[in-house]
Amino acid sequence: MMDGNRRDKIKQGARVLIVQKQDQRTGKLTEGEVERILTNSLMHPHGIKVRLVGGIVGRVKQILP
Numbered sequence: 001m002m003d004g005n006r007r008d009k010i011k012q013g014a015r016v017l018i019v020q021k022q023d024q025r026t027g028k029l030t031e032g033e034v035e036r037i038l039t040n041s042l043m044h045p046h047g048i049k050v051r052l053v054g055g056i057v058g059r060v061k062q063i064l065p
Contacts, residue, residue, distance in 0.1 A: 004047040004060025010037055015065075018050065018058030029061055 002009055004016060017029040032052030039048045047059030 002063040016060045017062040020058040
């Protein structure tokens with residue numbers, strides 16, 4: 001289980017847990033498969049922003065094995 005703050009750890013097709021913008025206060029996580037990485041910087045303190053297959057956008061909190 002890895003955290004999602006580093007872009008080089010996240011690959012297209014990876015299973016991840018993300019937090020969506022509207023869920024940031026509650027911390028509710030959504031599981032899905034990475035379709036596209038949206039953050040350009042190498043690191044982000046709140047998690048790398050991705051779009052999941054199905055169109056959901058959020059910041060990666062955990063990378064699943």
